[in-house]
Amino acid sequence: MSNIEQVKKLREETGVSMMECKKALENNNNDIEKAKKALRERGEELAGKRAGKATGEGVITSYIHSNNKVGALVDIRCESDFVAKSEDFKSLAHEICLQITAAKPQYVKEEDVPEKALEEEKEIILKQQEGSKKPDNIMEQIVEGRLKKFKKEVVLLMQPWIKDEKKTIEDLINEKIAKIGEKVVVNRFERFEI
Amino acid sequence: MSNIEQVKKLREETGVSMMECKKALENNNNDIEKAKKALRERGEELAGKRAGKATGEGVITSYIHSNNKVGALVDIRCESDFVAKSEDFKSLAHEICLQITAAKPQYVKEEDVPEKALEEEKEIILKQQEGSKKPDNIMEQIVEGRLKKFKKEVVLLMQPWIKDEKKTIEDLINEKIAKIGEKVVVNRFERFEI
Numbered sequence: 001m002s003n004i005e006q007v008k009k010l011r012e013e014t015g016v017s018m019m020e021c022k023k024a025l026e027n028n029n030n031d032i033e034k035a036k037k038a039l040r041e042r043g044e045e046l047a048g049k050r051a052g053k054a055t056g057e058g059v060i061t062s063y064i065h066s067n068n069k070v071g072a073l074v075d076i077r078c079e080s081d082f083v084a085k086s087e088d089f090k091s092l093a094h095e096i097c098l099q100i101t102a103a104k105p106q107y108v109k110e111e112d113v114p115e116k117a118l119e120e121e122k123e124i125i126l127k128q129q130e131g132s133k134k135p136d137n138i139m140e141q142i143v144e145g146r147l148k149k150f151k152k153e154v155v156l157l158m159q160p161w162i163k164d165e166k167k168t169i170e171d172l173i174n175e176k177i178a179k180i181g182e183k184v185v186v187n188r189f190e191r192f193e194i
Numbered sequence: 195m196s197n198i199e200q201v202k203k204l205r206e207e208t209g210v211s212m213m214e215c216k217k218a219l220e221n222n223n224n225d226i227e228k229a230k231k232a233l234r235e236r237g238e239e240l241a242g243k244r245a246g247k248a249t250g251e252g253v254i255t256s257y258i259h260s261n262n263k264v265g266a267l268v269d270i271r272c273e274s275d276f277v278a279k280s281e282d283f284k285s286l287a288h289e290i291c292l293q294i295t296a297a298k299p300q301y302v303k304e305e306d307v308p309e310k311a312l313e314e315e316k317e318i319i320l321k322q323q324e325g326s327k328k329p330d331n332i333m334e335q336i337v338e339g340r341l342k343k344f345k346k347e348v349v350l351l352m353q354p355w356i357k358d359e360k361k362t363i364e365d366l367i368n369e370k371i372a373k374i375g376e377k378v379v380v381n382r383f384e385r386f387e388i
Contacts, residue, residue, distance in 0.1 A: 059262040061265070062258055069253070193254070
């Protein structure tokens with residue numbers, strides 16, 4: 001692949017500007033996978049840097065499945081009206097609506113999972129392991145692993161994206177942050193199903 | 195038109211069961227317009243009669259205002275899949291979504307208003323009347339009137355319909371119940387605004 005083709009491919013896959021893609025490739029010996037990783041890390045860094053920013057703009061978006069039996073409403077925020085009106089941001093909001101409709105998250109982020117829900121889950125796990133006579137340290141690992149799995153099921157940001165399971169929704173959002181250069185936050189969502 | 199064709203036509207136009215259509219035609223000398231009127235008049239009576247019926251079918255509908263800053267998601271139920279798929283029912287769901295988006299209800303029905311919200315509202319009213327030295331019976335009437343007004347603002351079913359303020363949303367639903375011959379219930383809704 002020529003250098004220009006690589007830049008184009010990276011741009012297509014990440015949505016980041018040509019300039020940023022070129023730089024990322026140069027810094028990573030023209031290795032496209034490494035460049036992608038670097039861009040993702042930059043998104044995370046950028047997300048961290050902008051963590052304190054106010055997100056007073058955004059969009060309310062909805063998605064109703066064609067059977068009219070399930071749908072979602074999402075309130076997703078950004079910093080500026082300019083970004084709120086961009087196709088990039090709107091398409092992210094749409095993807096997140098699809099995700100919520102299909103993958104049934106119950107909370108936006110890890111901190112939103114109530115302690116009570118974790119306790120209940122832990123009880124279920126321990127009950128299932130009853131009589132297994134595993135040593136305590138192994139049991140702890142099992143519980144920890146299962147709780148992590150539980151969170152990946154119920155927390156929107158931790159869920160694998162339905163369209164590319166290698167990415168989490170948080171990765172998807174961080175990629176957008178890297179591209180649009182603004183803080184993006186899923187403020188709240190609702191999902192109804194009959 | 196044969197008798198069977200008349201029954202079919204009446205069923206198509208009203209959504210009421212074949213049996214009910216047949217009965218309505220028989221009671222109205224096979225005059226389809228009179229039969230329709232009779233079915234319509236059964237409105238609230240039918241709503242009352244079907245109060246105990248299961249509403250396992252329905253649709254999830256959403257509406258997003260063109261500014262993308264406010265939207266609603268509604269879960270509205272009926273008894274049969276046949277009605278759930280009808281244009282009549284879907285258009286009712288759409289009207290209710292519009293109403294929720296525009297008129298900001300907080301509860302579906304009167305019973306859903308928490309006692310605490312009423313207490314708080316009552317306190318505000320009493321505070322406003324402080325020093326007015328009105329007799330107790332007048333104060334009681336004022337409080338009662340103002341609480342009723344408060345409910346008409348926050349309870350979806352009690353709100354005047356934004357498109358025809360002479361009707362409440364409950365009236366609008368009862369009209370549809372008369373037409374389609376099934377119990378219709380707004381199960382829940384959510385409204386997001388930025």
